[in-house]
Each structure stands twice: as structure tokens, then as C-alpha cells.
Amino acid sequence: MQRFFAPCPRGLEAVLAGELAELGAADIVAAEGGVGFSGAMSVAYAANLHSRIASRVLWQVGSGHYRSEEDVYRGVNALDWPQLFDGTLTIRVNVAAVRSPLNSLDFITLRIKDAVCDKFRTQTGVRPSVDTAQPEVRIHAFLETERFTLYLDTSGEPLFKRGARQMTGEAPLRENLAAGILKLSGWTPDLPLLDPMCGSGTFLIEALQIAHGIAPGAKRDFAFEKLRGFDATGWDRIKAQAEAQPAPNPTPAIFGSDLYGESLKLARVNLAAAGFADAAPLKQANILEISAPGAQGVLVANPPYGVRLGEQDELAAFYPQVGDVLKKKFAGWRAYVFTADMRLPKLIGLSPSKRTPLYNGALECRLYEFKMVSGAMRREKREG
């Protein structure tokens, strides 16, 4: 059994814990910003391939107590790094700290790097070189008040990079945040889905992959493939099983629209790169002028977030109109609006049935759920 930690966007820890449980993880502990779990190395392989929510999967390779930089140096240097990866690979060290007594994170990062490289030099005569842009091996250190924990990153590029080429427009959502929002919406591939402000198409692509049973990591490589002890046969088996998964719905009803042709162009390029050219109808339309593509379904939207004062005023005038459209045209639907604008529920004129705090990077946001009552139900309520 090995111990792992998978960081994720804050607010999605419980969703990630559920995903990891389905993948066979044990001793699951949700923390702020990620989830710890235990399992065989094969569970980490599967989490890299299948998790839509994790940003990375970190493998715990050591830990210890410390008071000074030198304590950390000694603890890192004591680990048998040459047994973990080859000294010809390039490395990068990342340090995160919570209430650490050390003065400089830059300095301790350097000392950890030295401790690893010194170990290689004395034991093998070869030392890894540093590549901060595209390292082959990433070492993460987490410093608390008196404890340090060392991890090897089994993912490499963060997992929200799904592998297909992505062109990004205005404020695109990270794929794992979009996937988390879809999960929280309760959308399933048998339901129609509409993103009326689709931008570069992040929600659409995540939903199409889910409906077609395509693992999020199917088109990319992972750092664990370069580590010593990599079980190529086991990995091939996990990938083959993923490819053999049946599609939950090969003909899902997924729709996107956006006010701007430029955004739609991006969405088209991204859908095609993900292998979904023409799999979702895309339409240039103002959200204020659209109709529901069905009697019921799930609407997800990530409206623009106004930073400047003028934009704030424009949005204050825009939200009530969006509320009217939802009331008049989307009876029978559930709508999920993801925004950092806490004024939204008041201005939209609908009371949210749920509000989930979520972070987009450091930005505190909310996912608001609005259940649009169907015309018939509204009548029944009035009559009742």
C-alpha cells in the first residue's frame, strides 16, 4: 500500500473523494484543497487516467520532523532517490508551506534540490539537472509547522490538461472545475445539456467525453511512466479496460451557444481537437433570445465576470433579464450558474435552491442552482 495526495480545486474535495472511492482508493481523507488516499500503485495509475476532478496525483515518498533548513536537507538526503528515478532525468522542486517557521521558501526549495542532487552524485556519480519549464520529474514538498512531507508527482502536466489541443478565449474554465460543476449539477448523459455562454466549450467537451465513455487522460502521457518500477503491463491493462468501457450515451443531446462568433470558432476548434466535430450543435445567439432545446434538461452557465465598474453596472442590468428568460423559456429545467458575483441571486430574481462555494484558483465563487418549475406545476401550486 502506498499513500497519495490528490490536490483539486477548493470546494470539490467531496466530489473527488467519491471519484477516488469508485477507483478503489482506501483510507480516503478529504482535506482543504485535496484528498489523501491509500492504495497500490495501480490505483494511482487509474486515478491519473480516470479522475476528472484531481489536478495531480502525488505519491508520498518520505516525511519527517524539522526545525531548520538543515533538518529538511538531511531528511531529503536520507531518501534513496536513485531508486525512485534515473539521474539523467530533469527535475523541478515545488514547495508549499502552511505555518512553516522557515524564512524563505526559495531557499528551502534550493536546499531540497541540492539534497536530491547530492544524493545522486555520491551514489551514482550522475546528478539530475533542473528544468523548471518542462521537468521530467516533479518533486513536491509540503511544509507544516514541524513536519515536512515529500511527494513525487505521478501526473506531470496537471490533469486538467486533457491532452487535446486547446485554444482559449475569455476566462476559460479549467477542465476539472467544469467537470466538478457538471457533477454537482447532477447532469447525466441521458439528459439534455445546454451551455448558453459556452466560450471555448469546456463544459461541452467534458460532457461529451462523459457521454462517450472516454477517460479524461486517454490522450496524454503521465510522469509515472518515467519512474523506476513503472509497471508497463499493468498500465496497458488499465488503459485497455478504459478503452473497452461502453459509452453511457453515444448520441447525447448537448448544445452550446455564445453571443460571439469568435468564441464559437474556438469552441469548434476545441471540439474537433477532442474528436467531437459536429457532436454538439453550436449556435451564435444572445442568451436573452434563446429557447430551451427540449422540455427538460440541465443548463450550465459561466457568465462573464465584470471587474470594472462599468461592467458591474452592465451585469446588474443583464442578470434580471437572464432571470426572465429562465422563468419564461426554461420551465422544467434546472439551471446552474457559476460566478464570482455574489449579487447574482438577488439580481436574477430567482431564489437558488442550492449555493455551493467553489474556488476558481484563488477567486471565491458560487455555483447557484435554480430549479425552474414547469408551467403545469406552477398552475398546480397556485390552485393548490
Ligand SMILES: C[S@@+](CC[C@H](N)C(=O)[O-])C[C@H]1O[C@@H](n2cnc3c(N)ncnc32)[C@H](O)[C@@H]1O
Ligand atoms: C466567462 S466566459 C465563459 C467561458 C467558458 N465557460 C469556457 O470555459 O470557455 C463568458 C462567455 O459568455 C459569453 N457571453 C457574454 N454575453 C453573452 C450573452 N448576452 N449571450 C450569450 N453569451 C454571452 C462571452 O462571449 C463568453 O464566451
